[in-house]
Amino acid sequence: MSEEVLQQASPGLIPGSGTARAAKPTRLSPSFISWLQAGPMMLVFLAFFLIPLAFVVIVSFWDYNEYQLLPHFSGRGYTDTFEGCLAQLPELCTIGKTYLKTLKLCFLVWAITLFIGFWVAYFLAFHVKSKTWQMGLSLLCTIPFWTSNVIRMIAWIPLLGRNGLVNSGLMKMGLINHPVEWLLFSEFSVVLALVHLFTFFMVVPIFNSMVRIDKSLIEAAYDAGASGFQTLVNVIIPLSKPGIVIGSIFVITIVMGDFITIGVMGGQQIAAAGKIIETRVNALQFPAAAANAVILLVITFLIITMMSRIVDIKKEL
Amino acid sequence: MTETTRKTGVSRRTLLKGTAGLAGLAAGSGAITGFPYVKSADAKVLRYLGTAVNEGDDIAKQCLKDTGIKIEYITATTDDVTKRVMTQPNSFDVLDTEYFSLKKIVPSGNILALDAKKIKQFDNITPVFTKGETPGGKKIGGQGTAPWKVLYLEGKDSKKFATSATEFVTLIPTVYNADTLGIRPDLIKRPISSWSELLNPEFKGKASILNIPSIGIMDAAMVVEASGKYKYADKGNMTKEEIDLTMKVMTEAKKAGQFRAFWKDFNESVNLMASGETVIQSMWSPAVTKVRSMGIACTFQPLKEGYRSWASGFCVSKGVSGAKLEWAYEFVNWFLSGYAGAYLNRQGYYSAVLSTAKAHMEPYEWAYWMEGKPAEKDIKAPDGSLLEKAGAVRDGGSYEDRMGGVACWNAVMDENDYMVRKWNEFIAA
Numbered sequence: 001m002s003e004e005v006l007q008q009a010s011p012g013l014i015p016g017s018g019t020a021r022a023a024k025p026t027r028l029s030p031s032f033i034s035w036l037q038a039g040p041m042m043l044v045f046l047a048f049f050l051i052p053l054a055f056v057v058i059v060s061f062w063d064y065n066e067y068q069l070l071p072h073f074s075g076r077g078y079t080d081t082f083e084g085c086l087a088q089l090p091e092l093c094t095i096g097k098t099y100l101k102t103l104k105l106c107f108l109v110w111a112i113t114l115f116i117g118f119w120v121a122y123f124l125a126f127h128v129k130s131k132t133w134q135m136g137l138s139l140l141c142t143i144p145f146w147t148s149n150v151i152r153m154i155a156w157i158p159l160l161g162r163n164g165l166v167n168s169g170l171m172k173m174g175l176i177n178h179p180v181e182w183l184l185f186s187e188f189s190v191v192l193a194l195v196h197l198f199t200f201f202m203v204v205p206i207f208n209s210m211v212r213i214d215k216s217l218i219e220a221a222y223d224a225g226a227s228g229f230q231t232l233v234n235v236i237i238p239l240s241k242p243g244i245v246i247g248s249i250f251v252i253t254i255v256m257g258d259f260i261t262i263g264v265m266g267g268q269q270i271a272a273a274g275k276i277i278e279t280r281v282n283a284l285q286f287p288a289a290a291a292n293a294v295i296l297l298v299i300t301f302l303i304i305t306m307m308s309r310i311v312d313i314k315k316e317l
Numbered sequence: 318m319t320e321t322t323r324k325t326g327v328s329r330r331t332l333l334k335g336t337a338g339l340a341g342l343a344a345g346s347g348a349i350t351g352f353p354y355v356k357s358a359d360a361k362v363l364r365y366l367g368t369a370v371n372e373g374d375d376i377a378k379q380c381l382k383d384t385g386i387k388i389e390y391i392t393a394t395t396d397d398v399t400k401r402v403m404t405q406p407n408s409f410d411v412l413d414t415e416y417f418s419l420k421k422i423v424p425s426g427n428i429l430a431l432d433a434k435k436i437k438q439f440d441n442i443t444p445v446f447t448k449g450e451t452p453g454g455k456k457i458g459g460q461g462t463a464p465w466k467v468l469y470l471e472g473k474d475s476k477k478f479a480t481s482a483t484e485f486v487t488l489i490p491t492v493y494n495a496d497t498l499g500i501r502p503d504l505i506k507r508p509i510s511s512w513s514e515l516l517n518p519e520f521k522g523k524a525s526i527l528n529i530p531s532i533g534i535m536d537a538a539m540v541v542e543a544s545g546k547y548k549y550a551d552k553g554n555m556t557k558e559e560i561d562l563t564m565k566v567m568t569e570a571k572k573a574g575q576f577r578a579f580w581k582d583f584n585e586s587v588n589l590m591a592s593g594e595t596v597i598q599s600m601w602s603p604a605v606t607k608v609r610s611m612g613i614a615c616t617f618q619p620l621k622e623g624y625r626s627w628a629s630g631f632c633v634s635k636g637v638s639g640a641k642l643e644w645a646y647e648f649v650n651w652f653l654s655g656y657a658g659a660y661l662n663r664q665g666y667y668s669a670v671l672s673t674a675k676a677h678m679e680p681y682e683w684a685y686w687m688e689g690k691p692a693e694k695d696i697k698a699p700d701g702s703l704l705e706k707a708g709a710v711r712d713g714g715s716y717e718d719r720m721g722g723v724a725c726w727n728a729v730m731d732e733n734d735y736m737v738r739k740w741n742e743f744i745a746a
Contacts, residue, residue: 066420066421066424066729066733066734067403067421067422067424067425068403068424068425080734080738083738094738094741094742094745097745097746098741098745101745157588157592158592161592161593161594162592162593162594163592163593164592181522184594185577185578185594263581264585266578267576267577267578267579268528268578268579268580268581268744269571269576269578269579269744270744271741271744271745275741275744276741279530279737279740279741279744280737280741281400282396282397282400282530283396283530283733283734283737284399284400284403284421285734285737
């Protein structure tokens, strides 16, 4: 496709296409064609992302009362959010605690999904030889996505509960005398459910990077006397980096904004950045909710910027 | 020429990549909601916005049969109903909402008060709403947003609540109930008689409270007052200091591991109780019934400090006029004429006009649900499923005892904004 585009845009560029030039004279300038091609996506992006985002930022600086937005400048959404942050030092204020908890959950989920996702992708890319099996097995990974993520999440509850399958199984085996309480409505269950839901988002991009690694590079490493571990660290991981970063971006952005999984699996007792926004919206305090959304966006953006500092995705793709 | 092509090529690709990445971010950051509204071609159609409480299919079917009005339900949670009234007042015709949300809805000017003179049964509406007392004359606790405080407006387009009866009614009452704690008697194995038991260390890790700030705070206040820690002037309208104090008590309990989970919707509360995750928690009457219909012992425990009550009713969107407004009156009049009231009573709620509902119920049903007498025959739900075997007595007893025992009402406080912030702090603690 790209070659075709190039040909149309500047026929002289590709050797042997000089004859085409005579037959089909260029009428539109190449840059115009480029803009035309990017245009539809850009418009969608503008209408459904940038403009709404601009509204969120604007509303976050409005004032509000019980029943309406007051469209004059006010930093109340922000000052309320950071209420008590200075007074309570050295103890953390609500927003500080909430973000610390969200980041902790996010880090755990990221590390575990990366570990599992990497090895699943590794298995698919290097151990499964036939293309058909590769295809078949990766499709198998998508089966859980045939049901909604709410159902996949709720399915854990009867398993992990006080009288759930895991607890009754352990008790029957005589391993424990009392049901284990931390299995459900705890950080453990939140992380478990999030890992279950989102590992696939790691598998796909990493797998995609791995299958594009030239097999002769691995053979070369082997010929040069590298051990399996050395090949992994020096050849495969560096070449899978774009996949790792893209997968990480997926997982981190989803987990940072999540409030449903954290709510249900954490028994509504665990704070999350998304949860604050939800409570504010429900109380019709839209500017405060918008301010929190802006804060969340900035923090998520910082994390992603840091990650793309480590790997230049644009260059790698 | 070559140079330009390369440049634009790169920038176009960069643009596409950037967009795709950010679109992914957008998709991840929030669920996409909202359905296109399909307008029906039927002549008499009313769009009915409310919570699931009143929205029975049988009610809509019967209404169509009796009046020819087709009801299209728009179901949302309590908070979302209010949100919708504020932001999309033209997306519904009839509104079914709780009285406490009036403090937000009425000043917005998005709803139309109904004319009491056009409501046939208005004079037969239970005095719970009009006078704050039971038909038997018991005074009902008025802390919080009690319906009689916000029932009337000063004028047709007024945004002020009238202190005495006028003909402009904010919400025509439909349904209400008295809520208390639900318990698992089989697991607790001793009598429970006070709200303070919710924080009793005996139930550490087995208690729950609801995570809807304007209702949860009232349950919390009942607990704080019952444990003798503080006596509020008005639980439903706390000062900042009182909010701090209430949340401090709850936060300490949370940190000590008192709560197994908080719940947000009906089914969550049923699951917590039915699975034995909790043995004592804030609960709603039909949720208790549901747990019991699963064959699990569950009691809607009357407590000595009284009940926390709620009530809802009908009004119409400000955009409704002409023939549609007439249908709205016709519908509200039909709703109060008995069928719907009996339907609600059979679910364990209470209907606003008792006399018409009674005419639509069997005497043994009325005796069980309203008079607190032992059931003469098996008690069945509106869908025909068995709720209670013959001989059972309703928790809390009769209408007089339950409504007469109400201590406070769900509320929107003057310090609502502060309260919501403190509630977030409680969740984050």
